Amino acid sequence: MSEIRSTPDTNRQAKLQAFDRLLTIMDELRENCPWDKKQTIESIRHLTIEETFELSDAILEGDLNEIKKELGDIMLHLAFYSRMASEQGAFDMADVLNGICEKLIIRHPHIYGDVVAEDEETVKANWEQIKLKEGNKSVLGGVPKSLPALIKAMRIQEKARGVGFDWDHKEQVWEKVEEELGEFKAEYHTAETIDKEKATAEFGDVLFSLINYARFIDINPEEALERTNKKFITRFQYLEQEAAKAGKKLSEMTLSEMDKYWNRSKGL
Structure with missing residues (x-):
């Protein structure tokens, strides 16, 4: 050592x-x-x-x-x-x-040993290879089963990339996003009846591909979604407050009436 x-x-x-x-x-x-x-x-x-x-x-x-x-x-x-x-x-x-x-x-032989790693990708690849040598049976074995699904998808993709199983360019990933979206739309958008189990699986493919693309353009999808959650909460609460000031109940308002307040909230 x-x-x-x-x-x-x-x-x-x-x-x-x-x-x-x-x-x-x-x-x-x-x-x-x-x-x-x-x-x-x-x-x-x-x-x-x-x-x-x-x-x-x-x-x-x-x-x-x-x-x-x-x-x-x-x-x-x-x-x-x-x-x-x-x-x-x-x-x-x-x-x-x-x-x-x-x-x-x-796990940092490039710092405490004689291994050369001049970029982040090499460090990650070395990390995964060392974990396998330590006894991990699978690169994905270290992903906790109880992780929230969105974060789990991120970690699965990152670990797969660490051993070279990944696309080379973001354009390839976006093509996959469009392919999955197209398949989902063609199969379910106009369908009168939907096989929920199959549709759920296909929708999961859409989300997985979008998360993959986010990773390629250095966006944390968990953070992005949480920011949207917070933004929605702020705007919806404004809608509730303004409607109450006007003596109105949301359950008795039309969507068009609610949209007026919603659009005002975007300026906050």
């Missing part, structure tokens, strides 16, 4: 002291707080998921202060899991940190 090359960090001691403070507080809570004493690795899992989504929201909002707070919450959870595992003699925080350090060194 190559020696880790460190860069000067004038705040390193303060960071180590803060981390030690967190571990100390976690120990004290685990030993003295009725709620913390009761928790198990399984019982806080859903809370960790919630905190991760809260961090995601803060990132999308570009709110660095909230990002800092949410990172603190997640750091607490990491300390909590490590403390509970140490009680079972499984591992502790040192094992966790040393484990990720070793993995990073092994």
Whole structure:
């Protein structure tokens, strides 16, 4: 193993002291707080998921202060899991940190070894090849089954690209998008009856190809869709508020009447 090359960090001691403070507080809570004493690795899992989504929201909002707070919450959870595992003699925080350090060194041979990688694509390809050597039976084996479908599609495509299974040019990908859209439209747009199972599969192909194209033009489709969600919520809530001011109920309005408010919301 190559020696880790460190860069000067004038705040390193303060960071180590803060981390030690967190571990100390976690120990004290685990030993003295009725709620913390009761928790198990399984019982806080859903809370960790919630905190991760809260961090995601803060990132999308570009709110660095909230990002800092949410990172603190997640750091607490990491300390909590490590403390509970140490009680079972499984591992502790040192094992966790040393484990990720070793993995990073092994998977960056262009930094800690003699492998040459001058661009991002080569780094990704090396990463996937190393994972296979570590025992992964499939390049796609590391994609969590419980990932949301849109993010899972992104990760599947990225990992396939890492071993060369990908298109060469974005124009080829767009042709695939048009092909899938054309097939879906021809089959279902004018059909009086639809085989829902087959249509669902075909629609999935359309979405998968669009996600693939987004990746080729460096757009994060998850972020893009979430921005549209937020935009729709803002405009719809404006519609609700303005309709209420006018003494109207949405359920009693025509689409044409609602569109007037909707179009006004676009100027916000």
